[in-house]
Amino acid sequence: MLENQKILVTGPSSQVGFPVARELARNNEVWGLARFRKEAEREKVEAIGVRTYAADLAESSFAELPDDFDVVLHFAVVKSGDFDYDLAANAEGVGRLMSHCRKARAFLHCSTGGVYQHAGNKALRESDALGDNHRVMMPTYSICKIAAESVARFAAREWQLPTTIARFSVPYGNNGGWPWFHLMMMKAGAPIPLHPERPNRFNLTHEDDYIAMIPRLLEIAAVPATVVNWGGSESTSIEEWCAYMGELTGLEPHFEETDQTIGSVILDPTKMHELVGPTRVDWHDGIRRMVEALNPELLASGRKG
Numbered sequence: 001m002l003e004n005q006k007i008l009v010t011g012p013s014s015q016v017g018f019p020v021a022r023e024l025a026r027n028n029e030v031w032g033l034a035r036f037r038k039e040a041e042r043e044k045v046e047a048i049g050v051r052t053y054a055a056d057l058a059e060s061s062f063a064e065l066p067d068d069f070d071v072v073l074h075f076a077v078v079k080s081g082d083f084d085y086d087l088a089a090n091a092e093g094v095g096r097l098m099s100h101c102r103k104a105r106a107f108l109h110c111s112t113g114g115v116y117q118h119a120g121n122k123a124l125r126e127s128d129a130l131g132d133n134h135r136v137m138m139p140t141y142s143i144c145k146i147a148a149e150s151v152a153r154f155a156a157r158e159w160q161l162p163t164t165i166a167r168f169s170v171p172y173g174n175n176g177g178w179p180w181f182h183l184m185m186m187k188a189g190a191p192i193p194l195h196p197e198r199p200n201r202f203n204l205t206h207e208d209d210y211i212a213m214i215p216r217l218l219e220i221a222a223v224p225a226t227v228v229n230w231g232g233s234e235s236t237s238i239e240e241w242c243a244y245m246g247e248l249t250g251l252e253p254h255f256e257e258t259d260q261t262i263g264s265v266i267l268d269p270t271k272m273h274e275l276v277g278p279t280r281v282d283w284h285d286g287i288r289r290m291v292e293a294l295n296p297e298l299l300a301s302g303r304k305g
């Protein structure tokens with residue numbers, strides 16, 4: 001893990017950014033940038049030892065923000081549904097941030113597997129076609145993340161700022177994530193939408209793994225930017241993880257097939273294995289730990305609880 005570095009984490013209150021900032025703040029000077037519209041979120045971030053800086057990526061000039069960070073981890077994202085605002089914050093925002101932090105040793109831009117054109121059960125390589133994958137659930141998301149990647153690529157070259165663009169899959173852990181939303185739907189007896197092209201496979205990525213991979217992701221930062229998939233070495237499916245949570249809790253998942261949901265996004269981990277290495281947490285173990293941490297009361301009635 002990184003030590004004695006001055007680090008900027010954007011989106012430190014996010015599902016993904018919070019556990020990262022908490023881990024880094026143990027041995028580094030960590031600054032956290034977000035709008036912090038909710039005071040409670042600012043307090044939560046400051047409580048883990050992170051210095052907060054309130055700014056809107058859509059418009060801030062970062063006037064009071066230091067420009068001597070060693071590394072920058074850019075997790076902030078906005079998906080308001082307003083293309084003008086979301087492009088300004090996600091795409092223009094990363095450009096202005098990279099301009100401001102151009103002296104950094106490395107810049108990690110967190111992208112998403114949602115930039116790939118939907119390709120059914122094909123494992124997606126970094127050279128595969130991009131497309132408007134998540135339109136059905138988050139209308140601006142994929143286009144803004146593709147636009148943000150383009151700006152990050154430009155900025156890396158323009159300011160010779162070593163950059164990694166990591167296309168993240170489904171993060172989860174003791175901080176929640178998509179499988180936990182599914183667990184809450186199971187608890188409520190609500191139908192879980194499934195794309196008809198079954199199984200619906202993704203690369204679950206446990207927080208222990210994504211935190212552990214950050215130093216290496218920064219080491220491979222380069223000009224031009226390094227683009228790499230970032231997700232669990234083994235893909236699994238919504239069907240499988242919901243069935244396993246059913247075994248743990250005794251709750252039954254009710255699936256509802258619809259094309260009004262995201263279909264499989266399977267990342268090919270070959271390049272990640274070469275550059276960064278494999279993930280370590282078996283998804284069964286990660287899911288069990290998540291349920292133990294967030295809903296231990298549900299385990300009692302489960303067959304494996």
Ligand SMILES: NC(=O)c1ccc[n+]([C@@H]2O[C@H](COP(=O)([O-])OP(=O)(O)OC[C@H]3O[C@@H](n4cnc5c(N)ncnc54)[C@H](OP(=O)(O)O)[C@@H]3O)[C@@H](O)[C@H]2O)c1
Pocket residue numbers: 010011012013014015016017033034035036037038041055056057058074075076077078089110111112113145168169170171178
């Ligand atoms: N969660 C997933 O399943 C998933 C999957 C693949 C990739 N990713 C990527 O992982 C990263 C983190 O995602 P997440 O789901 O953890 O995010 P999240 O929970 O939605 O949090 C978004 C963060 O960005 C900040 N933010 C939003 N708009 C902002 C703005 N205009 N200016 C400054 N900060 C702003 C928010 O704080 P304020 O509201 O206080 O500003 C918050 O800290 C993103 O880059 C995302 O694309 C996530």
